[in-house]
Amino acid sequence: MDSLTSLTISLAPAINLSDEQFFQLCQHNRDLRLERNTQGDITIMAPEGSETGIRSAIITTDLNIWNRRTKLGYVFGSSAGFTLPNGSNRSPDAAWVRRERWDSLTPEERSRFAPLCPDFVVELMSPGDNLANLQAKMQEYQDNGARLGWLLDPLARRVEIYRPGQPKEVLDNPLTILGEEVLPDFVLSLGEIW
Amino acid sequence: MNSLTISLAPAINLSDEQFFQLCQHNRDLRFERNTQGDIIIMAPTGSETSWRNSNLNAELVIWNRRTKLGIVFDSSGGFKLANGSNRSPDAAWVRRERWDSLTPEERSRFAPLCPDFVVELMSPGDNLANLQAKMQEYQDNGARLGWLLDPLARRVEIYRPGQPKEVLDNPLTILGEEVLPDFVLSLGEIW
Numbered sequence: 001m002d003s004l005t006s007l008t009i010s011l012a013p014a015i016n017l018s019d020e021q022f023f024q025l026c027q028h029n030r031d032l033r034l035e036r037n038t039q040g041d042i043t044i045m046a047p048e049g050s051e052t053g054i055r056s057a058i059i060t061t062d063l064n065i066w067n068r069r070t071k072l073g074y075v076f077g078s079s080a081g082f083t084l085p086n087g088s089n090r091s092p093d094a095a096w097v098r099r100e101r102w103d104s105l106t107p108e109e110r111s112r113f114a115p116l117c118p119d120f121v122v123e124l125m126s127p128g129d130n131l132a133n134l135q136a137k138m139q140e141y142q143d144n145g146a147r148l149g150w151l152l153d154p155l156a157r158r159v160e161i162y163r164p165g166q167p168k169e170v171l172d173n174p175l176t177i178l179g180e181e182v183l184p185d186f187v188l189s190l191g192e193i194w
Numbered sequence: 195m196n197s198l199t200i201s202l203a204p205a206i207n208l209s210d211e212q213f214f215q216l217c218q219h220n221r222d223l224r225f226e227r228n229t230q231g232d233i234i235i236m237a238p239t240g241s242e243t244s245w246r247n248s249n250l251n252a253e254l255v256i257w258n259r260r261t262k263l264g265i266v267f268d269s270s271g272g273f274k275l276a277n278g279s280n281r282s283p284d285a286a287w288v289r290r291e292r293w294d295s296l297t298p299e300e301r302s303r304f305a306p307l308c309p310d311f312v313v314e315l316m317s318p319g320d321n322l323a324n325l326q327a328k329m330q331e332y333q334d335n336g337a338r339l340g341w342l343l344d345p346l347a348r349r350v351e352i353y354r355p356g357q358p359k360e361v362l363d364n365p366l367t368i369l370g371e372e373v374l375p376d377f378v379l380s381l382g383e384i385w
Binding site for chain 1: 198200201202203204205206208211212215216218219220223235
């Protein structure tokens, strides 16, 4: 198992976990990072490497600085889980949700895995990650309502930008990427990330 | 890591049937379950552990064919112990009368008994204390003889009911004693 960065366990059809059971499973296994696909299969992901941790901290910091200034929404770190409209449970490496959408949730919904897809999601590729799996995840975010998605591959210095209803855009070794209309005036400088 | 433990209780309580189906739907993973209901997912063994395991199984099968005293199980066999845990020793043997007393249904799932004889083979990266706890659990649940083999250290621990374990350093052979009469494992095949 040490050569794998994730492990998927098929539960269906023998076992169907309710949303509450999946949430409790995550709470009782705080040192594991769990996701769940639409078939109910559970994926256990290895803790991210330290370098990936640095990169995701930089991104959430820059997002927070922008967000404190604009007060447009909420920033989430990689430990936050969301229940997407298609029923899967996902934890992007960084995410942002527009304030009105978050405020429309009940306190109960906010305290569990919020039943929405973030407006903006980031996935950071780590050594050993499977690119096709991450691309499928980015597509899933778009299909479930994300308005902007970034897939960052620091080793290849490559960025994929996902926008609704458009083919993804691929940038090789960009210096900056822009938040566009989803995160107005947000600019991520990639010098610190690469 | 060689194993990963997932705590299910108290949120999720799998029935024996659900645990069996979980194993059937994930044939490339090796599952065990402790008395708290935690699931332990074990990595496939390394190739060296696998050939040691198959040599060990072969010796047991050859002896058992001659004596016809019981049934030999390889490392994929799962058992439901009396304390409620599900375990898969690397090799195991059950006395014929005990096996024959199970229903066909019980034999086709994880047999509800502790084998009379169990072997655990230590792999690089295995945690010795975890394996020792497992050996103790087998004894506590009715195993009459247990061997914990550490090929790298050439060390054998022998577990017998109601006795402290015996530790042998670099033995040439180990004996099946009264549990496996006349069985002799030559460790040249294993080390």
